[in-house]
Amino acid sequence: MKVESGDFVMPGDFLSVSEEFLPGPGAYEDDGSVKSGVPGNVFVDNGEKEISVISKSGGPNLLKVGDIVYGEVKDVRGQRALISVYAKKGTDRQLALPYMAAIHISQVTPGYIDKLTDAFRIGDLIEAKVVKIMGDNLDLNTEDITSGVVKAMxxxxxxFMEPRTESEVYCPVCNRKEKRKVSKNYDY
Ligand SMILES: [Zn+2]
Structure with missing residues (x-):
């Protein structure tokens, strides 16, 4: 099966094996395949070896550097927290790609933190700024006062915990205190 320019595809539809084509706007790479991230029409660029999908509803909702996003902390491992990004701030439109992101320990606060678990824990919801994009992989930064954890368990x-300071949250049920990089937009 091979798609051609003009074919209509839905999100998740197979477009090509990733050895043959790179994912362009509206497409993403998934385990050796290039797939569509949006409903729309295929555009095959044989020169650049790139497949894009052009959405009719105003173009794919792709992220750009500087965008503010919401995500959930999936893992905190050594120097990097891994985030599943689920929305862009200021829009209800679904993101075109299933973005995954990383926050390096040097990008968490303007100051120094000892260990990443002093800022994030698995399951936290965060607000963060996009600083780098590589396809559907992002690097995020939470140094701004409005960035950081917006909901912690x-x-x-x-x-659900309540914010105490910009670096501490408090559990109203069991009185436990924990460290976080708390956003000014913490939701409680
Ligand atoms: Zn508790």
Whole structure:
């Protein structure tokens, strides 16, 4: 099966194996395949070896550097937190790609932090700025006062925590205090 320019595709539809084509706007790479991220018409660029999908509804909702996004912390490992990005701030439109992101420990606060678990824990919801884009992989930064954790759950009892300071949250159920990089937009 091979798609051609003009073919109509839906999100998740197979476009090519990734050895043959790179994902352009509206497309993404998934485990050796190039797939469509949006409903729209295929554009095959044989010169650049790139397949794009052009959406009819105003173009794919792709992120750009400087955008503010919301995501969930999936893992905190050594120097990097891994984030599943689920929305762009200021729009209800679904993102064109299933973006995954990383925050390096040097990008968390303007100051120094000892360890990344002093800023983020698995399951936290965060607000962050996009600083680099490589296809559907992003680097995020949370140094701004409005960036950081906007919702945290207590690691002991899973209750939602309340902000105390810009670096501490508090559990109203079990009285536990934990460290976080707290956003000014913390939601409680
Ligand atoms: Zn608790």
């Amino acid at each position: 207590c690691t002991r009892c899973r209750a």
